[in-house]
Amino acid sequence: MAEITIDISVNHLWVLTSACLVFFMQAGFCLLETGSVRPKNINNSLIKNLIDCAIGAIVYYLIGYGLAFGDVNGEFAGHELFAAENFENTTIFNLWMFQFAFASTSATIVSGAVAERITLIAYSIYSVLFNAFVYPIISSWVWGGGWLYKMDPPFIDFAGSGVVHITGGVSSLVGIVLLGRRLGRFEPETVEFDDPLSRKRVRATISPEEFRPSSQIYAVTGVFILWLGWLFFNGGSTLAFTGSSTITAGKAMMNTTLGGASGGLIVFFLKHPLYDLIMKRKHIGPFKPKFDISALNNGCLVGLVSVTAGCANIEQWAAIIIGAIGGFAYIFGNMLGDKLRLDDPCDTIYIHLCGGIVGIILPSFLDQTTGVCYGSDGKQIGIQLLGMVAIIAWSAIGTLIIFGGCKLFGILRMPVYAEVYGLDLVDNGVYGMNVDLAAPKVEIIDEEISENEQMEDQTPEPSIKRQ
């Protein structure tokens, strides 16, 4: 065992404290997603977020950490340290905690994008493969000493705008495209299905008004937890707290805060005016969405995503600019997504993919060492673009195989009746909240005698009716 000096201890104290609070970001993602879905689907969201951690821990221990950090040395992936081999009597335990928390964060981003329609089986399969292969290999390229790190100058991604957020955002996009829209998301949709409750053929309609967040209180609490975690996510990425890291950690945190703040302000104040202007949106009724808490939430998050890659080596005004450009990327991404009718329950793509791209590109200009604005040649720009394309390609291919495979076997999306009744009732036999959820209106259509009869009474008594 190498001697543990006081400097090593202080460095690892910082890494370990940060690891734990980054892990706590899982609670933030969980609350953000649960607050954004319809009340009839909350159990499904809760399970996805919690099982993600449990599965992630086991597979990252068995496979992921080894692929990411097992003596990569410029190659494609690592080849040792699997299943905690040779951890004993080293400080790798502390680094494992930190990297596991990062892997889990990246994996859980996708959960919000595929909410309210994916099966738990498909999500569990995704969780295993993403934590074992997709994410670890990307992180080996950048942080494990892989080929992107060996570039000259090295690819800039201090705390993961690319490794964590583009990876999560691209995977979300693939998931959204393969899953398709939720029933009734953009206009009222009427479906017919064999109803397991009445054992008859029935018809039901879902309309867009149904899609309101279960509670913004959860979403905002989630944002606060994420912001707390993000400070340690970026500050902890120094992986040290002695010598100049003492300064870098604080600088990264201050830039993180300013980036998040600036993104939040831009989106909060400009999203709706720009929508009205560019998308020619019309409002019915006297009350327009002037001050929109979810714009503020998502704006803060996209600012935080954007500033993550550069935060350790930019000036403070630059952090504000990066956050603001991230905010605009979110707004225009959102417009494009709405045009294409992508159904993204938590705006995951616009936050993590759009924000991540801004975060990876801008440091080529604003980095204090190799940025073009500080007089360097533009070589960094090419390297950033190359790294970005590689990350996008690998995560797109990986997720395509995972979700595409599930689709092929027909286990990707919940059946129609589950979307009508709520995933919670179908999967768990009971809703996740003890409040009065409105029973879905379904009509029986294959029997002359009972045509048009309302059927709520046949839904299970304990789950639907007020107690």
Next chain:
Amino acid sequence: MAEITIDISVNHLWVLTSACLVFFMQAGFCLLETGSVRPKNINNSLIKNLIDCAIGAIVYYLIGYGLAFGDVNGEFAGHELFAAENFENTTIFNLWMFQFAFASTSATIVSGAVAERITLIAYSIYSVLFNAFVYPIISSWVWGGGWLYKMDPPFIDFAGSGVVHITGGVSSLVGIVLLGRRLGRFEPETVEFDDPLSRKRVRATISPEEFRPSSQIYAVTGVFILWLGWLFFNGGSTLAFTGSSTITAGKAMMNTTLGGASGGLIVFFLKHPLYDLIMKRKHIGPFKPKFDISALNNGCLVGLVSVTAGCANIEQWAAIIIGAIGGFAYIFGNMLGDKLRLDDPCDTIYIHLCGGIVGIILPSFLDQTTGVCYGSDGKQIGIQLLGMVAIIAWSAIGTLIIFGGCKLFGILRMPVYAEVYGLDLVDNGVYGMNVDLAAPKVEIIDEEISENEQMEDQTPEPSIKRQ
């Protein structure tokens, strides 16, 4: 004042940071319990959890810390350091914070078990005596240098599977047995009582369908907070962060994570199949509880409990095994409890007592130093069993005196009408949530003219009716 070297500072920085985040576990227990009870009783649960901390702080300062750590030296309990005597100019302040957070955790475990029926008076009395005497004496045996620590080899309980969780679990069991079941928990029960609202004799019925958690969102958020706290609970128990503690802390945290993950997966995937198989459970209706978020919650928790005793000195595969066996202990404990019709609102006994026993026994085999699997003789097995029996006996006797005394004086359980109307309305005059809670159905039975008349209208307007 002894000189404070940099090493001492770093060690105490770790202890103090950990202490604060362990204290935050109170919020986790509070959310877990509040999410699991019926909405009409949430204020009662909130008060129990919060007053626990307030009372605990005062009595642990006055009595508890002295009994636990006041120069124990192999004896039954300590005899100095009461009321912070001689703390001045020492680092004991930091240790007090850490140990107080532990005592509070152990005390608050019981809150979930006695929920929805205990009086606040009885719970306050319990809180005073448990924090002053029951817990501190057990912790003096193991961590204060008491007789279990003086064994050769010493009793293994690194972070408290026994001291904290068996103590809390046994106290819960005693509380549950003395309090009895909640009205209508297992089959519909009809009671008659003198109604304070109508001042007449009335009859009411509570049936098992009423017992649904108020919201799983709170429960899962609670689990995430507990998991965060647990990392510091086990990692902080090194009480140092220099030299080899730098490694031990991270190892304890990694093992904690793996144990929790493995417990969660076992219970999530196997609880319902095993129930169907062994208990021959029949389901009515088409939707069965396949994916159950509370199984995942409780599985993670029992895994965390189990791995707590051994986490600093076991290998990673062993952590996974301990968590898994903890998961099975939870499942079979739960079956036994259901057979015996124990009414445990938060599955406290199965999590903390069953998990704690697994946690205490398995290190005799899997401990890297004295475990049988590493070639030691079996002496550790005997010591672990002895310590476990001693802890069970002391906590059972202590809680029996406390709750038994309350029962003798008739102040243990809330009156019947409070269980019908909700503890919140009776204790506070108002419900804790501004939502429409269904008024209980009560029938007047002592007047000819109004027999069978529904009485909801007489319950207080602001509290029961929707606004």
Next chain:
Amino acid sequence: MAEITIEVSVNNLWILTSACIVFFMQAGFCLLETGSVRPKNINNSLIKNLIDCVIGAIVYYLIGYGLAFGDVNGEFAGHELFAAENFEGTTIFNLWMFQFAFASTSATIVSGAVAERITLIAYIIYSVLFNAFVYPIISSWVWGGGWLYKMDPPFIDFAGSGVVHITGGMSSLIGIILLGRRLGRFEPETVEFDDPLSRKRVRATISPTEFRPSSQIYAVTGVFILWLGWLFFNGGSTLAFTGGSTITAGKAMMNTTLGGASGGLIVFFLKHPLYDLIMKRKHDGPFKPKYDIAALNNGILVGLVAVTAGCANIEQWAAIIIGAFGGFAYIFGNMLGDSLRLDDPCDTIYIHLCGGIVGIILPSFLDQTTGVCYGADGKQIGIQLLGMIAIMAWSAIGTLIIFGGCKCFGILRMPVYAEIYGLDLVDNGVYGMNVDLAAPKIEFVDEDNNENEPSEDQMP
């Protein structure tokens, strides 16, 4: 760049960890407020709390930190370090994080007091000016090396009973007075207004029974988060963790815990008996408020506020006494406020102003170095009173200008119909929770044929 020794690293590690967890107190204040307001107004509360951090970060970076810590040296305010000038290569980044978290905490206190009636525009203006000028100048006096620090003996306010809490509490009081009561808070009130939904003249009534917290679960979770943050708020105020600070930080945390616990127990057990006794309160119905979770919440908070100024240099029994005095100050303050019919949705004044005053005054007696109980002359008493009055005056004047200006321009308070329909519907077009909120009952008053017809159906 000065050499970073291991001691400097450890000290800054402590500051930075504390700063982040203190920042997390924003979530606690947010949950406390959201849990205490009516469900129809939660979005407004959420936005206020989150935008506070966002605005605070930008203006504290541009102006606030410079005014507070830019070479103050006994003067009224600082004059450098604006917009992170000269931060590069220094550990000031870490201090900025810590001080920003404090400024945000002080600003957000006011949010609870002005809830359910202030416009977002007015709150945003307040947030800019408070974080830029009101709070930083007070903190420069005490912590930036300003005139209160240069007193002999220096003004005692270790972690901010005065700088943070009296400032926030005083600003709350001004906001509450200028805004006035919420409609129907103390007795049923009937108002007429031009209804934007039906485009007719309508009449509506709000009665006091409507004012119930949206959910105590949020409030209590908020208290736990605040308590966690408070430990680092007070413990982190050592700004170091080597040498004697290793002890002071733990001592401050232990005293903080004991103060909060004692305040909570006093208010929980004595508030309602004292109200019944002194205010001669009558209860209708059989169920009285015996055990009141809001009393426990607020009691713990007032205990924490009160112990904050002295926590680093008092004995443990003294922390318990200070917390208990804070609890009594809360109860009697609350009675006075109720008598004057102040409408304070989160009891902000009673917690932060009453608790802050107790916290500033009592260390003149109980401080282990300069307290009268330890044999010092009473000079500290005068200095504490002087500092307290200066803080109150500056924050009152500052907030008066901000909120008074907004009132002059008519942008301070939401229109009447917004209070009826809920601020969320009017500002955002949709409520913040996906539950069935009861539509307000309104009557048409300008048309004969449909007088008295309820119009809930016209809700979106």
